[in-house]
Amino acid sequence: MQTSLQDHQWHIAGPGAIGLLIHSFLYKANPDLPPILVNRSLQGTFTTYNLTNCDQKIETLPVQWFEKQHHISHLIVTTKSHQVIDCIKALSSYLQPDATILLLHNGLGVQQQAIDTWPDFHFYLGTTTEGAWKQADNIVVHAGTGDTRLGNFTNKQPQWWLQSELRDIGFMWQDNILAQLHLKVAINAAINPLTILFECQNGQLLASPDRLSLMRALCEETYLVLTAEGYPITDLVSKVTQIAERTSANYSSSYQDWANQRKTELFSMNGYIQTLGKKHNIKTPTHDKVMAEVAKKAIL
Ligand SMILES: NC(=O)C1=CN([C@@H]2O[C@H](COP(=O)(O)OP(=O)(O)OC[C@H]3O[C@@H](n4cnc5c(N)ncnc54)[C@H](OP(=O)(O)O)[C@@H]3O)[C@@H](O)[C@H]2O)C=CC1
Numbered sequence: 001m002q003t004s005l006q007d008h009q010w011h012i013a014g015p016g017a018i019g020l021l022i023h024s025f026l027y028k029a030n031p032d033l034p035p036i037l038v039n040r041s042l043q044g045t046f047t048t049y050n051l052t053n054c055d056q057k058i059e060t061l062p063v064q065w066f067e068k069q070h071h072i073s074h075l076i077v078t079t080k081s082h083q084v085i086d087c088i089k090a091l092s093s094y095l096q097p098d099a100t101i102l103l104l105h106n107g108l109g110v111q112q113q114a115i116d117t118w119p120d121f122h123f124y125l126g127t128t129t130e131g132a133w134k135q136a137d138n139i140v141v142h143a144g145t146g147d148t149r150l151g152n153f154t155n156k157q158p159q160w161w162l163q164s165e166l167r168d169i170g171f172m173w174q175d176n177i178l179a180q181l182h183l184k185v186a187i188n189a190a191i192n193p194l195t196i197l198f199e200c201q202n203g204q205l206l207a208s209p210d211r212l213s214l215m216r217a218l219c220e221e222t223y224l225v226l227t228a229e230g231y232p233i234t235d236l237v238s239k240v241t242q243i244a245e246r247t248s249a250n251y252s253s254s255y256q257d258w259a260n261q262r263k264t265e266l267f268s269m270n271g272y273i274q275t276l277g278k279k280h281n282i283k284t285p286t287h288d289k290v291m292a293e294v295a296k297k298a299i300l
């Protein structure tokens, strides 16, 4: 039996920092069509959560959780990259055969795996520069505003997008989203593992010749591999340097995962470049060395 879900009602799987932030955007845009949260256990926990906005105001928002009678037609997955496949597997019997699924995580590789595993679902790929973190299970802090872009493998805007609630909350359609995602991976692959190796903030990578030369070597290999894959990124070193300067005081997401003994997403950043290197027969010795060193201290 199906409960009273409405057309286009979004489910959000992964009630972490980004999941709750997007929940709050959708809820505030249309409280009559609240998004539905899905957690790992498929059983709701908290009934409200607190959101600290960028201007330090605190709002309390109600939560509606997934129920096993639901048929999911629209899903946003906001787990970490290594949790995406298991998350969709756990939901596969509740997803409509032609469900729309937006994957919103860092890194690459998992998106193709999802599309290959479930060819009938309509997958969309996204990336966000919003910043958020969890203070507790039901407390989220919106640390910095950013933008969220989505697209698909075909670059064709679907009909649903024109009336989508996602437009109301400022999400933007991005032609060639894959180019955007490859650029992000190239930047992450040059910064994130090094912040774990040197136990430093992003900006401190620019402070010594040793760190800079490793960063350059990673960029050179990434450039060759991504060019072979059809995504040549010009001036990658200066793009990486600019981001490291702009986020100078930040600890990268991988550093934070390592510092909190969580699995990092490096397998879908440097690991993705290594996989493409093998595919195109291009050696990636710096990525290999850096990943081997990071593996001694972090969960890859
Ligand atoms: N936070 C940020 O500022 C930004 C994050 N991103 C990216 O967004 C993605 C999400 O990041 P973030 O929100 O910080 O990560 P979090 O770890 O805070 O959130 C992930 C959530 O997914 C849950 N989860 C794991 N497996 C499942 C499952 N099978 N079903 C349902 N829920 C599940 C986790 O629960 P559990 O705790 O039980 O594992 C957790 O609540 C990452 O790829 C990240 O790199 C991108 C830009 C900025």
Ligand SMILES: CC(C)(CO)C(=O)C(=O)O
Binding pocket: 106, 187, 188, 191, 192, 202, 243, 247, 250, 251, 252, 253, 254
């Ligand atoms: C751009 C950068 C490196 C900012 O910290 C990031 O995306 C991350 O930490 O994952």
